Amino acid sequence: MIATVLWERELHQRGRASAFVVGPDCVVLHERRTRLVCLERADGAVRWDVPLGTRPRGIVLTGDRVLVLPQAPDVLSCVDVRTGASLWSAPTPRWTGNLAVQADTVVIGGWRGYTPMSGLDLTEGSVRWATPSPVTSVRPLAWAGGVLTGSGYEAVLLDPADGSDLARWRLPGPLAETDASAFVPVDAERVVAVCGPSSLVAFGIGADKPVRLGSYDPFGVVGHVHGSVWMLRSGRGFLAVDPTDGTSSWSSEGDQRVVVDPLPYADGLLVGDVGGGIRRLGPDGRNLERCSLPGRRLDGLAAADGGLFFAAKGTFGSFALTP
Numbered sequence: 001m002i003a004t005v006l007w008e009r010e011l012h013q014r015g016r017a018s019a020f021v022v023g024p025d026c027v028v029l030h031e032r033r034t035r036l037v038c039l040e041r042a043d044g045a046v047r048w049d050v051p052l053g054t055r056p057r058g059i060v061l062t063g064d065r066v067l068v069l070p071q072a073p074d075v076l077s078c079v080d081v082r083t084g085a086s087l088w089s090a091p092t093p094r095w096t097g098n099l100a101v102q103a104d105t106v107v108i109g110g111w112r113g114y115t116p117m118s119g120l121d122l123t124e125g126s127v128r129w130a131t132p133s134p135v136t137s138v139r140p141l142a143w144a145g146g147v148l149t150g151s152g153y154e155a156v157l158l159d160p161a162d163g164s165d166l167a168r169w170r171l172p173g174p175l176a177e178t179d180a181s182a183f184v185p186v187d188a189e190r191v192v193a194v195c196g197p198s199s200l201v202a203f204g205i206g207a208d209k210p211v212r213l214g215s216y217d218p219f220g221v222v223g224h225v226h227g228s229v230w231m232l233r234s235g236r237g238f239l240a241v242d243p244t245d246g247t248s249s250w251s252s253e254g255d256q257r258v259v260v261d262p263l264p265y266a267d268g269l270l271v272g273d274v275g276g277g278i279r280r281l282g283p284d285g286r287n288l289e290r291c292s293l294p295g296r297r298l299d300g301l302a303a304a305d306g307g308l309f310f311a312a313k314g315t316f317g318s319f320a321l322t323p
Contacts (some may be wrong), residue, residue, distance in 0.1 A: 002321070009044055011031040012032045022302050022307070026039060031316075054142065065081060066078070069092070069099045076159065092115075094114075097109070097118050106119065118130035136152075139183075155210075156168050169203045171201055173212075186224055190203070190204035198219065200213040219231035230262070237258075238258075263303045266280075270301060276294060296311055296313070297312055298311070
């Protein structure tokens with residue numbers, strides 16, 4: 001297969017590629033250290049370009065709104081994705097992190113135990129509820145009509161309307177505290193949690209007792225693709241696990257140069273590495289084809305509605321694959 005760059009945009013900032021989110025007809029990304037930019041998906045043309053703040057701790061696209069939580073200033077911003085106009089902004093305590101949107105509520109806070117967790121009205125930014133004191137939470141997940149969060153040995157599904165508990169589960173191991181989410185949604189009623197460096201636990205709505213799927217070689221990246229939960233094992237490639245019983249369905253060879261977030265593609269996966277290489281894995285995990293985006297140090301790959309995108313050092317773009 002051959003990778004062809006369709007369009008590319010320089011970000012004019014050092015380090016890893018910027019935070020971004022891909023929508024049905026646009027891409028919203030942070031660049032030049034303090035700007036939020038919306039690009040047309042088709043050709044990368046600039047739809048709007050507005051000042052925002054430093055690199056976001058969270059960015060979510062929901063309907064015609066973009067929610068952005070920059071590191072500084074201490075403000076949560078809501079922007080119209082069509083025009084770039086500010087719809088509202090709300091002051092936040094210093095070190096506020098974590099961002100999730102469920103229905104008409106925006107949930108923030110709890111990152112590393114620095115701040116309370118609170119729920120804001122999506123329409124106008126007013127505070128609906130807040131915890132009385134700082135809490136510690138792994139990255140929250142909008143799931144099953146609520147917001148799934150937790151820390152230590154507990155997972156909690158919050159009602160976004162008032163912050164009350166919809167469900168609570170006691171886990172057999174502590175939730176992994178990483179930059180990635182500790183939760184992997186399997187479907188509308190089941191989720192898999194990463195506990196510690198090497199365990200997976202399944203639980204869900206109507207299931208009072210979580211089930212340990214198994215312990216594996218230490219892994220970092222986890223996701224749900226083509227019916228399997230996959231993980232990137234340290235220096236040993238990918239392992240795909242059945243989320244119902246924890247059995248391994250396939251494994252692949254690999255190394256630590258693999259980029260996070262492998263993508264579902266055809267009946268297998270697309271996997272990138274930091275050197276710009278791209279591999280297509282089959283449904284059994286075997287390497288089927290290889291190509292590259294020459295001269296680019298990849299940070300990540302993304303896909304949406306048939307479009308393929310890459311984030312690299314200092315640049316972001318769209319690409320296509322041909323046989």
